[in-house]
Amino acid sequence: MSRSALCVLLVLVGCAPKPVPPPPPVVAVEVPDPLAARPAIGAPVDFAPPAPEVATLSNHAGLWVINRPALPLVSVVLHVPGGSALDPVGHPGAAWLSDRLMTQGAGKLDARAFAETAERLGIELSASTDLDGSQITASMKKDQLEAALGLVADMVLHPNWGVPDFKRERELAVGELTQALQEPPTVAARTALTLWYGKNNPWGHPAEGTVKGMGQVTVKDVQRYHTQVWNAAGATFTVAGDITLAEAQSALESHLGKAWVASKPAGVAVIAAPLYTDRPVYVVDSPGAAQTMFYLEFPGRPAGDARLPALRTGTIALGGTFTSRLNALLREKRGYTYGVKARTLPRHGDGSVVVSSRIRTDVTGPALSDLLGELKSIQLGISEEELGKARGAYKQDQVEAMESVAGVASTFSTYQIGGFGPGQFAGDLVAMGKVTGDAVKAEMAAYDWKHALVVLVGDRAKIEPGLTAAGVTKIEVVDPG
């Protein structure tokens, strides 16, 4: 027992006239310190993830429904294959602008009326574009579901934007892309994407496009993209919230069933990133920057690959939590950064591992040496404790993803889009729980330095001597475009 809460109590014995009582004894009584010992941690509580109910609409679009009736909310994700991989050469961003324009007028509503209608009903509605697909997300109170699906149907079937809307949104997009050139994380990620896949790969440019490329996008480009991808073939609906399968099926059939026909899906051939060796360190010069943005990318595993859980486990141990190796060294021990993040990026047919951080300019070289040291060290394997942490972190992430209906819809849509079964979410949880230390060690070869892509956004003049001292022999300055 700890003595940190030792109390001394005086115990007075009752007095009598004779004989003279002995002096009152002092009795030491130890009061247990309730904080002295850590409490025991009980057995893990099972997590039974929700299982989507599956159906197919009359137009062959897939439908998954996850019933979460706790609050009167519904979230719908509609996805079609396509994406920025279909951008015409020299016109990067065409798909992205096309999707953006879907909220700038649809059906009988012009841009203003469309926004007023959605917002007046409290419907959160957006369209977005990825490298390999496009999607519409709509979240609302349940009593606005029909209205929301009506708007979604008009976005898909009856776009109604005009040339002035096109010009305005393109100009806004150019402005946003220009502003993004001052944001180190965005600059690093977009530069890395092009270097990772190569300019001629359909995935080799950001979905948002580039400043120069967006200026070249035409009305025909965006109209062609919409016609090409927004058909029911290959389309998937993921619906979560206070709604049953029958309700969702009925509502979707009503708005986007027979009226939305299936033609040929817009398939895109995936050209995996080439495996480069011994590349230079790429530097985007940012004179005067107080920090250097680090963005390191390594070959990883595609979604669904049986080795992905082991790679994911090792990556979490490397830089996925506060106590992960890179944070313990670069943030807590060295004081070089506010934080480091390592994550797997599984894509369809391809994948990578990314390590990113913002490092104080004056210690860029030493930080790179430290980072390389950790990458080598982790190839020797991880401890049982690290294994447990990674499993726990992954499981907790998945639990939290199930909190909101938008989170549930988004999570399961990823599986549905990837062509996985409705039980894959639960299967991944099980697989992460079974990853062994040996499997992780075998996957750590993914952090092979000779295949790494390193992009740094920082003050070149100030960081170059440190990089050279760290053993970097080739530095190439790149324009973020």
Place this chain on the structure above:
Amino acid sequence: MLLLLAGLASAAEIPFERYELPNGLQVVLVEDHSLPQVVVDMWYQVGSGNEAAGRSGFAHLFEHLMFMGTFRLPGSGIDQLMEANGGWNNAWTMEDATNYYDVGPPQLLPTLLWIEADRMQQLGQAMTQEKLDLQREVVKNERRQSYEDEPYAVGELEVPSLMYPKGHPYDHTVIGSHEDLTAASVDDVKQFFASWYVPNNASLVVAGDFDPAAVKLVIAGYFGVIPKQALPERPHPEAVVASQKARVTVEDDVDYPQINLYFHTPGSFQPGEAEIQLLGSLLGGGESSRLYRDLVIGGLAQDVSADQMPTKYGSLFVISATANDGVSVQQMETAIDAELRKVVATPASAPEMERLHNQFEYGFLDNLQSLQNRAVQLNQYWAYTGSPDYLVKDLARFRDATAEGLRDAAARWLTPEQAGIVVVNPRAEGGK
């Protein structure tokens, strides 16, 4: 106690139980078995507004030090213990408060409570120069990342001195200056801890998958041994009223000028604050908002926003807009001023009020889906209104807001002639 979200399209219930320990610690229990997780949310009523002169950024620096270990759990033990068992944590510092939250699986709950009680009891005694120096560097890196290398954020560093007189609790930034962070000493840390990190200055919300009867015993056992203490006097600043426009201009590595107009508005949960928040939506909440139509659709700006930044001793309302190519700051300012006058002359229409109420209701429900958000919400109610029971009143103040109320609030608090303006211009040639 059972609260009903009256006025929402479909009622949702948030059952919670509230009580107070003899040492003054406020406790709220929110039972929710929908997912196997728990949240422990500790709210201390001390923030940057309680910092001593020359110690800007100290409350936030102290927040970082709360994770540097105690005698019982030294080093990075807090993070290690949580993460080893599937949990995680974080914290944030505001002008009025500092909020610590732990999230994890249910079996970790006694441990999370033990960690919070342990550091409430003895973190200060375990402080060392080495810990302070390490976290000082981390915080300086946070400042570099969040302000110095973040486009337009240098403008935010100018706001406190522009909007508040010297000596006001909000006359400096939460992140602080490099000089003041460097000046912080171990004695400062120990004194700050002893003064403010006491049970009668804190509230604890436990939410999630647990047995309330068992948790009450744990809370009483762990926190009950920590004595109540006299608290330092809190500031009592006069309400700040701007007599005229004030302006500051800074440069940054950006391509387009940005204007930010700040107005003094009612403090958190004070009369008129709901109307001001709804005015934020009316002016800048979405593509059908008035300023979006005036400035973005009108071709003057690339983006515009209007938001209330609530704080206890009076809030700030900020309108921000980034110029389009070839548009001057003056043109944007003229358009914003015109809309602020129009909001008084032409109150919100019925469809606009419908939009504001529906957007609020959806946002409120959406926010409550997160267990952590629910915990924070109840702690905020306690901190700013004195009771977590405020939820029904909170909903009512938004539900009952009228177009006339918004007009009156705009006339009183959003007067163009009283704006504090921060302009961020592209840097002239010559670098940083």
